[in-house]
Amino acid sequence: MGILEKISEIEKEIARTQKNKATEYHLGVLKAKLAKYRQQLLEPTGKKGEKGEGFDVLKSGDARVALIGFPSVGKSTLLSTLTDTHSEAASYEFTTLTCIPGVISYNGANIQLLDLPGIIEGAAQGKGRGRQVIAVARTADLVLMMLDATKGHVQRGLLEAELESVGIRLNKPKPNIYFKLKKAGGISFNATCILSKIDEKLVQMILHEYKIFNAEVLFREDCTADELIDVICANRVYLPCLYVYNKIDQVSMEEVDRLARMPNTVVVSCNMKLNLDYLLETVWEMLALVRVYTKKPGQPPDFDDGLILRKGCNAEHVCHAIHRTIVATFKYALVWGTSTKFNPQRVGLNHVMNDEDVIQIVKK
Ligand SMILES: Nc1nc2c(ncn2[C@@H]2O[C@H](COP(=O)(O)OP(=O)(O)OP(=O)(O)O)[C@@H](O)[C@H]2O)c(=O)[nH]1
Numbered sequence: 001m002g003i004l005e006k007i008s009e010i011e012k013e014i015a016r017t018q019k020n021k022a023t024e025y026h027l028g029v030l031k032a033k034l035a036k037y038r039q040q041l042l043e044p045t046g047k048k049g050e051k052g053e054g055f056d057v058l059k060s061g062d063a064r065v066a067l068i069g070f071p072s073v074g075k076s077t078l079l080s081t082l083t084d085t086h087s088e089a090a091s092y093e094f095t096t097l098t099c100i101p102g103v104i105s106y107n108g109a110n111i112q113l114l115d116l117p118g119i120i121e122g123a124a125q126g127k128g129r130g131r132q133v134i135a136v137a138r139t140a141d142l143v144l145m146m147l148d149a150t151k152g153h154v155q156r157g158l159l160e161a162e163l164e165s166v167g168i169r170l171n172k173p174k175p176n177i178y179f180k181l182k183k184a185g186g187i188s189f190n191a192t193c194i195l196s197k198i199d200e201k202l203v204q205m206i207l208h209e210y211k212i213f214n215a216e217v218l219f220r221e222d223c224t225a226d227e228l229i230d231v232i233c234a235n236r237v238y239l240p241c242l243y244v245y246n247k248i249d250q251v252s253m254e255e256v257d258r259l260a261r262m263p264n265t266v267v268v269s270c271n272m273k274l275n276l277d278y279l280l281e282t283v284w285e286m287l288a289l290v291r292v293y294t295k296k297p298g299q300p301p302d303f304d305d306g307l308i309l310r311k312g313c314n315a316e317h318v319c320h321a322i323h324r325t326i327v328a329t330f331k332y333a334l335v336w337g338t339s340t341k342f343n344p345q346r347v348g349l350n351h352v353m354n355d356e357d358v359i360q361i362v363k364k
């Protein structure tokens with residue numbers, strides 16, 4: 001039996017197994033098996049060109065955003081509208097066949113926007129150029145899932161399932177489970193909270209399915225069997241996803257209003273250039289980029305040439321962004337902005353910066 005057949009057998013068995021206390025262990029083991037086969041399916045076969053011609057676009061700029069969606073939802077139209085790059089758009093499906101990069105300049109940052117071929121159900125198993133598209137999505141800092149406002153509900157569920165099946169987790173935090181393989185000593189299992197979705201026996205069974213007999217497992221939150229499997233597989237990516245409903249010029253005001261109220265969602269019309277400013281604002285927020293302005297003593301801050309960093313960055317990251325040798329001569333820094341109690345405030349390397357802070361570095 002091929003892997004695809006095995007996968008579909010297990011999926012069928014999961015579907016026909018009633019969910020209750022008595023089948024909980026059986027289901028947990030089935031899920032572990034399913035994850036194992038899916039992983040085998042995705043492992044590179046060693047064939048040359050597997051990555052796909054036209055998909056090996058270099059990362060550039062401050063962040064990477066990938067456009068994922070069914071054919072003809074308007075991905076290329078969006079790229080051509082927001083960037084200086086032109087990507088062919090047409091009313092027939094699969095107009096785009098490769099990865100086409102463009103650059104959005106926003107708040108002084110260069111954001112790489114990738115137009116990609118449309119993907120369809122079965123993409124994860126290699127339908128169309130699905131595998132290549134998904135491989136690019138894994139490298140993004142943000143997924144823009146573009147949907148047609150006239151048929152968004154079905155499309156959204158299908159795409160989410162495709163991405164889910166290849167280990168891409170959208171808008172989900174990493175499960176807080178400590179997991180470490182050991183050479184000996186059996187399985188040590190602990191939890192810092194009450195577990196309602198899994199117990200020690202099921203953890204053991206899942207680990208055995210992966211032929212793991214020595215490991216340390218510590219649940220720091222009430223996680224599910226699926227989340228444990230994700231942690232064991234260790235190749236999951238956790239990405240923010242913004243759902244973009246395009247073609248709102250084709251649906252009623254009531255429908256636009258309903259779509260716009262869903263979480264992580266922006267409604268637009270690329271053709272009529274509706275709401276694109278708000279789309280960019282939301283992309284910026286979800287990328288969680290931070291602008292930091294530097295200042296020399298006795299001079300005004302350099303607002304034209306800010307540094308682009310990630311949320312949570314500290315003064316040390318700022319030093320590295322200026323020049324790799326600066327940290328060695330760092331004495332302290334003066335910071336003005338919303339990260340300080342008073343302005344300026346003298347801070348050390350650990351000080352966490354906020355968006356639009358100004359920093360002056362004082363050397364030894
Ligand atoms: N009504 C309407 N049509 C749009 C809008 N945006 C794009 N379209 C049309 O939708 C069709 C498909 O647009 P594309 O940009 O080629 O779509 P795509 O997602 O890149 O398609 P593939 O590359 O084939 O996957 C074109 O005929 C566009 O003119 C919009 O906001 N409203």
Ligand SMILES: [K+]
Pocket residue numbers: 071072073089090091092093094095096
């Ligand atoms: K198209």
Ligand SMILES: [Mg+2]
Pocket residue numbers: 075076077088089095096115116117118
């Ligand atoms: Mg296209």
